[in-house]
Amino acid sequence: AQSVAQPEDQVNVAEGNPLTVKCTYSVSGNPYLFWYVQYPNRGLQFLLKYITGDNLVKGSYGFEAEFNKSQTSFHLKKPSALVSDSALYFCAVRDGGGGFKTIFGAGTRLFVKA
Amino acid sequence: GAGVSQSPSNKVTEKGKDVELRCDPISGHTALYWYRQSLGQGLEFLIYFQGNSAPDKSGLPSDRFSAERTGESVSTLTIQRTQQEDSAVYLCASSPPGAARGYTFGSGTRLTVV
Numbered sequence: 001a002q003s004v005a006q007p008e009d010q011v012n013v014a015e016g017n018p019l020t021v022k023c024t025y026s027v028s029g030n031p032y033l034f035w036y037v038q039y040p041n042r043g044l045q046f047l048l049k050y051i052t053g054d055n056l057v058k059g060s061y062g063f064e065a066e067f068n069k070s071q072t073s074f075h076l077k078k079p080s081a082l083v084s085d086s087a088l089y090f091c092a093v094r095d096g097g098g099g100f101k102t103i104f105g106a107g108t109r110l111f112v113k114a
Numbered sequence: 115g116a117g118v119s120q121s122p123s124n125k126v127t128e129k130g131k132d133v134e135l136r137c138d139p140i141s142g143h144t145a146l147y148w149y150r151q152s153l154g155q156g157l158e159f160l161i162y163f164q165g166n167s168a169p170d171k172s173g174l175p176s177d178r179f180s181a182e183r184t185g186e187s188v189s190t191l192t193i194q195r196t197q198q199e200d201s202a203v204y205l206c207a208s209s210p211p212g213a214a215r216g217y218t219f220g221s222g223t224r225l226t227v228v
Contacts, residue, residue: 006156034216036216036219043205043219043221044157044205044207044219045219046216090157100145100162100164101159101162101170101173102159102217103159104149104156104157104159105156106156107155107156
């Protein structure tokens with residue numbers, strides 16, 4: 001069975017500084033990894049995914065994530081945070097070996113201060 | 115339609131009543147998923163449908179919960195004899211064929227059991 005851990009309930013960062021939101025996962029097969037964002041009073045939106053290929057994947061709104069197989073991690077990053085990035089971020093994993101069930105982490109709330 | 119449509123957007127029901135939640139996926143999306151998001155919690159997987167395959171019901175929390183989908187169209191999630199702990203936002207998502215696709219989420223149904 002797959003699982004996802006987001007060790008931080010909340011991340012605080014100043015505008016203009018780099019941000020990292022952490023995610024680790026566990027699957028029996030090859031991982032398909034995803035990040036989603038939930039802005040206040042809005043639905044969940046897909047940000048980016050890793051399926052295969054380059055370990056660094058780029059997504060919407062300037063976000064990127066780095067797949068690290070040895071550490072079973074898929075941390076979300078952005079070089080320069082914006083106040084408008086403040087939202088709830090979810091990491092998710094699917095077992096690429098079969099099935100379509102995607103498991104989501106508990107979420108990390110990002111606060112970017114001006 | 116242009117997006118995943120869920121109805122109603124809000125539902126208040128009395129404890130012990132049955133409720134039915136509806137999800138209308140994006141046309142052509144063969145996969146449909148139901149998740150539950152409780153206050154301050156992550157997304158809890160409930161069930162998914164993939165084409166004409168048997169649904170994966172492994173996330174349904176009790177036999178009071180059931181879901182149906184006719185072909186690749188509308189899905190309904192039914193909760194019988196609702197309890198206060200059923201209060202949550204119920205999210206539906208759909209995705210195109212292929213396991214490596216991100217989901218498109220609906221805006222959810224906020225269920226309150228009083």
